Amino acid sequence: MALDTLDYSVMVGLALAVLAYFGKEYIWPLDDGTSAGFVASAPGGGTSRSIVETLKSTKKNVVVFYGTQTGTAEDYASKLSKELASNFGLKTMTADVADYDFEDFDKISSDALCFFLMATYGEGEPTDNAIDFVNYLDNEADTLSNLRFSVFGLGNSTYEFYNAIGKKVDQKLEELGAERFAEYSQGDDGLGTMDEDFLAWKDAVFESLENNLGFERKEAHYEPSLKLVENASLTKDDPSVSQGEPSKAYVKSASIEGPYDHQNPYISKITKTRELFNSSTRSCVHAEFDLSASNMKYSTGDHLAIWPSNCDENVLKFLKAFGLEKKLDTVFDLKVLDSTARTHFHTPITYGAVIRHHLEISGPISRQFLSSIAGFAPTEEAKETAKNWGSNKGSFAKEIHEKSFNIADALLHISGGEPWTDVPFEFLIELIGHLQPRYYSISSSSASEKQLIHITAVVENEKKGDVLVSGVVTNLLKHIEIDQNKTKEKPFVHYDLDGPRGKFSKHKLPVHVRRSTFKLPNSPSVPVILIGPGTGIAPFRGFVRERVTQKKNQDVKIGKTLVYYGCRNENEDFLYKEEWPQYAQVLGDSFEMHTAFSRKDPNAKLYVQHKVAENGKEINRLLEQEKAYIYVCGDALKMARDVQKALTKVIAEERGVSEERAAELIRSLKTQNRYQEDVW
Ligand code: FAD
Missing domain, CATH: 1.20.990.10 (NADPH-cytochrome p450 Reductase; Chain A, domain 3)
Structure with missing residues (x-):
């Protein structure tokens, strides 16, 4: 996601506010009331955008840079920094790559060690805070021959461009003459092995520090910062x-001025919640957030970030x-x-x-x-x-x-x-990592619901012996749903729904919108193929509502809208079952929905990829002749791969080409933005 002018002005404002307070003994408070205040630090805790000056003035010899979107890379950076200090007595700091001028990187003393923990976001993109750094390495940097580095990439192997940014940063630093003191490695969120991958890399780094660089390892000792x-x-x-x-601003006031973003959420009223289904093992909540008292905007396909609290x-x-x-x-x-x-x-x-x-x-x-x-x-x-x-x-x-x-x-x-x-x-x-917002694909359309954001969340909980295993945000939403609708159901876990000083009372939660690149084609006449089982249907409900509104208000030609939806049973967990026929009525023949119910026949589990395979001819025709766009949303672990495999087969069979060639064609669709994924 590119930062818009507004984001930059907020960032500059924040940086100034923070700089003004640098040097105070206590981290907060900022008394000018301007701070959005979730991340309470100046760049590296210093006044300078020069990493060289910062290292010097703070007497540090290790910097752990991070490129983060959801906070994981930052969390690992803090842990690594602490462990390098406690195991080797190194003077360490963490740094957001966006906080420093890259022109200075070549002047970092060769006695210092630089780590880069770089997450990859979406289709091989850098995280928001690393866009400029990656651009710099790609286009501007001359030489970085002074720099000593090691890179760890954080990615998800379900995505085509797995860990593209970690690999790129590692490779570019080498090409620019920097010296690698420990091998590149990467973690895989897709396989759920990120923690262990990180630990394996960290062990290799420690070994290299001891054996190659001659640092002495001591009994680990926690040094508080x-x-x-x-x-x-x-x-x-x-x-x-x-x-x-x-x-900070919310400590003083129940509501604050926008713009609202990842440091400055809007406390939004949840005007309506309803249960979409509730089976013996799972349930799903639909919630509507009211933006009318804010200047917040979203566009169809964006994500809503919900700020949680613990039960x-x-x-x-x-x-x-x-x-x-x-x-x-x-x-x-x-x-x-x-x-x-x-x-x-x-x-x-x-x-x-x-x-x-x-x-x-x-x-x-x-x-x-x-x-x-x-x-x-x-x-x-x-x-x-x-x-x-x-x-x-x-x-x-x-x-x-x-x-x-x-x-x-x-x-x-x-x-x-x-x-x-x-x-x-x-x-x-x-x-301990700080409590991070959770993201939800917005299931409304900004064309039909300008001031309301709908989301669709499956409630995650399980009882394991005496242990209640529960998702933080989804159970919070479920508790709100029960409280708002005064149902007799008992929440799995309980929350303080009133929030600090009653600021969340009567069903409010802090939220912000994250812009997404998951967007319908500009022209409504372009056909779209929407593949989204389970809650993967959420953004497609938004897409279809958008097309329905376009059809009703402008009577424009709407291209084919082919939806593939899967769930367990037609009568158990079919999301928005009653709405689809209404959309079909407005869109007429241009709308088609294909469903796969995996538990209908216990001997033959039917999934969306099977339906895609069944409809191969039509899908290929739409892609080849009508330049259709494909969208896949939902489970990253298995579904997205299985769907891609099915589509590869369809293209190979229908066009009489090898599967390798079909895979290439799919890659090319991805680079043209005609194959978009929103998977988690
Ligand atoms: P978390 O607290 O984050 O827990 C995650 C999982 O870990 C849960 O299954 C939980 O039960 C389990 N867990 C908790 N404690 C433990 C423990 N001690 N040991 C082992 N496991 C544990 N989800 C949707 O439902 N709908 C959407 O439309 C949607 N869109 C998304 C879009 C994007 C871009 C992304 C990144 C994610 C999206 N998600 C969506 C997923 C969503 O962000 C959350 O990850 C999900 O709702 C779970 O959040 P939670 O806070 O309830 O669970």
Whole structure:
């Protein structure tokens, strides 16, 4: 997604606000009221856009740059930075690649080490914050012969251009004369092996530091970058104290001016929710967000980011795991010990607000985290167990991962219920990822619903023994749906629906819109083939509603709209079943829907790719003769690959070419934007 002028002006504004405050001892507050304030740091904690100056003034010798879209690369960068400091005594910092002038990169001292953790986004694109850096490497950089580097790519093998950016950065740095001190490696979100891939790369990096570069490894020791200072003079109700508001501006006010974006969400009213289906194992919520009181805009095919908070059950368990029950409402400030430290929330704040609103406490604990926290275990036995499981992939998988333990579950299991009271809260703030917004393909059309955004979310939950495994946002939406419609259903887990200072009460949540490249062709007369099983149908409901509106309002010629939809059973989980015949009525013959119900015949599971294969002739005709566009949305792990295989076969058979040639044709459709994927 390219940043528009508005985004740039917000970024510049933010940078100025942050720069103005650099040098203050405490990370927050900013008192000018202008800050959007989720990421509370100046570039590298310094005043300069020069990385050379920053390294010098902060006396650092390692910089871990990251290119991130959803926060994973940033999270790994923080962890790597901490571990390099604790294992080798290196002076490390993390840095957003967008925060520095690249012209300076060649002047970085050859004594310094540079890491690049680069995520690939969409169809082989750089993340928003890495666009300029990749452009610089591609077009402007002359030489980087001073730079010593190692790159880790974060990608998803379901996509055609898997880890394209990680590979490109690694290759370009080499071509520009930089010296690679540890081999490139990459992680695969598609296979769900990202954590282990990252750990394997990190181990190789550590080996290279020891064996090739002569750094001495020591007993790991946590060095805090922040110091927590409790503030007994403030209560949680003091107007300056954050109760978990999404940004500083919201601490002062219930509503704030836009523009709204990934640092500055809009607290939107959810005017309507309904249950689309509820079977014995799954349910699905439709929710409508009202933008009318904001200046927010979206266009059909965009994503809505929903800012979550954790459920009561997980907050309570976390408090118990660290013996923090009595500190729930205690207020603290953070003092910066390392000027390059970053945090993601406003202070003063309460322990409870950090845990509920800012830390990713519900998801699975990582092996790396277990290994880092082992030293703080309450007993020698627990310490040994945590060390062993943290360093052994097999034991970790069996004892922790397969049981779906989150941080609190795992630690209480290891210690036999004894709280881990020696863990500094600063450690938790620094090493637990911050709670990230979740994205949803918008299922309305900006042509028919200008001021409403619809989303369609499958609720993720499962009970494993005593452990409640639940998705953060989807269960929050489900709780809202139950509360709003006053149904008799019991939520799987419970949330504080009122939010900080009641700011989310009467069903509101912080959101922002992420522009997407998943768009209908400009001309409505171009045929489209929409393949989206399950919630993959969400953006296609938006696409079809767009065409219906165009037909009704402008009576333009609408090209063929061929929809392939799959679910388990026609009468169980067929999303928006009652709406499709209405769309067909307006669009007439130009609309066709093909359905695959996988559980209808237990002996022959039918999926969308089978329907695609059945309709090969028509699909090929539309592609070849009418220059149709294909769109695939939904499950990244299997469906998107299976559909692509089916389409490759169709093209090969119908055109009498080899499958290799057909695969090439599909690649070419992708580069022309005529084959678009929105998969997760
Ligand atoms: P999370 O909290 O993120 O958890 C993720 C999964 O991990 C869940 O299945 C959860 O049950 C499981 N889990 C939680 N704790 C543990 C544990 N301790 N151990 C093991 N597993 C655990 N989804 C839709 O439903 N509809 C859409 O239209 C849609 N569009 C998307 C568009 C994009 C571009 C992207 C990137 C994603 C989209 N998604 C969509 C997926 C969505 O963003 C969320 O990932 C999904 O809803 C789950 O979010 P959650 O917060 O409920 O779960």
